[in-house]
Amino acid sequence: MAKVDPNEGLQEKLVQVNRVAKVVKGGRIFGFTALTVVGDGKGKVGFGRGKAREVPAAIQKALEAARRNMIQVELNGTTIQHPMKARHGASKV
Numbered sequence: 487m488a489k490v491d492p493n494e495g496l497q498e499k500l501v502q503v504n505r506v507a508k509v510v511k512g513g514r515i516f517g518f519t520a521l522t523v524v525g526d527g528k529g530k531v532g533f534g535r536g537k538a539r540e541v542p543a544a545i546q547k548a549l550e551a552a553r554r555n556m557i558q559v560e561l562n563g564t565t566i567q568h569p570m571k572a573r574h575g576a577s578k579v
Contacts, residue, residue: 520544532556
């Protein structure tokens with residue numbers, strides 16, 4: 487479920503949290519990366535990635551980066567009006 491920020495009217499969505507490991511002489515040091523997306527539902531969107539040793543700190547950094555990285559996308563009603571082509575595995579959209 488997307489979280490709505492009451493100050494700006496932005497919806498915040500956590501896309502993925504990933505655990506990463508750094509191998510050092512004494513063993514492994516674990517960290518986390520978080521990918522988030524924010525938008526107002528009217529064509530203004532942004533994404534951000536944050537890295538930290540703990541999950542909440544990584545999510546907070548990612549949300550701040552997403553708010554700083556906002557762009558305006560032209561909409562036709564509620565639809566992106568540009569042709570989209572994407573591949574995932576063997577499927578094409």
